[in-house]
Amino acid sequence: MSRFIIGAFILFAGLAAAADTEKRDAKDIVRDAINHWRGTSSQGEMTMTIHRPDWERSMSMETWTRGEKQSLIRVTAPRKDRGNGTLMDDNNMWSFSPKINRVIKVPSSMMSQSWMGSDFSNKDISRADDIVDQYDHTLLSEADSDGHIAYEIESIPHEDAAVVWGKEVLVVREDNVLIEHRFYDQDNELVKTLRTLEIGEMGGRTVAVHQRMEKVDTSDEWTEIIVDRVEFDVELSDNVFTLSNLRNPRD
DSSP: OOTTTTTTTTOOOOOOOOSOGGGOOHHHHHHHHHHHHHOSEEEEEEEEEEEETTEEEEEEEEEEEETTTEEEEEEEESGGGTTOEEEEETTEEEEEETTTTEEEEOOGGGTTSBSTTSSSBHHHHHOSSHHHHSEEEEEEEEEEETTEEEEEEEEEEOTTOOOSOSEEEEEEETTSOEEEEEEEOTTSOEEEEEEEEEEEEETTEEEEEEEEEEETTOTTOEEEEEEEEEEESOOOOGGGGSHHHHHSOOO
16 A cells, blocks of 8 residues: 555555566556456455564455556454444545444545554555556666566655655656555655565466555554455446445345
8 A cells, every 4th residue: 555555455456467578668567567456357365474573463454456547455454443443435435434333535635544443554555556547657777586677666755745754765667566665755765665575466467465565764563554465357346335334235
C-alpha cells in the first residue's frame, strides 16, 4: 500500500506487461509495476505484523480487488479484531468496526493518518495510480539485482497535485517487481521506505511476497506484509464492493 502494497493489500494482483523494457520510459516502468501488482482482479489472504520496541501484534486479513479503483480488506484474526474492514471505491474510503457497529467515511483530512495502527497511511492504500499521472518521472540509474536489471526512478509531483510527498523514488526490476519505494517530505528529507524482503511465485506470477515499511526516525518500529495466498483474474460479484458487504459480509 506504500501505494504498491495496497495495490497489495489491496492488491495482490499481478499483470505481466507486454512492453519491451528497452522501449519504455520512466513513466511506463512505474505504470507497468503498478499493473503487475494489481492486475484485473484478485482474491487472497495476507498477514500484517506491526512491530514496536515493547510489543508486536499480527493480523490475518482477506482481500479482494477489481480494476484500478475497487478493493476490500477484512481482518479475520485475532478474534478481537475480526470484522474490521476497509473499503475503497473510486476516490472514496470507508472503514467499519464491529465494536461500534458503524461504517465511517474517511475524510481527506485523515488520509495521512495510520491505517489500522500500522506504518502504512490511509493514503498509501487508497489509490495506487496517482503516482502515474500526477508526477513527472526520471530514470536515475540502472543496476543489477539478483540477475535482473533494476531501474531507479525519481517521481516528483506536479505543482497542483494533491499529494503529501515532496518526491518518491522507486526501484523496479525489468520484470516489474517493486524492490524499494522511498518517500521524501517537502524538504527532500527521507521519511520512510518500503522494501521487498522476499520475491516468489504466487498464483503463477512472480511478485513481492514479503515487504516491510519502516520510518527513518523510528528504525525499531516497522510493519511487514506477507502474502499467504492469492488468486488472480477471479470473478467477483458487484456486491463485494458495497457498504452493505463491508458491514455484513456475504462473500
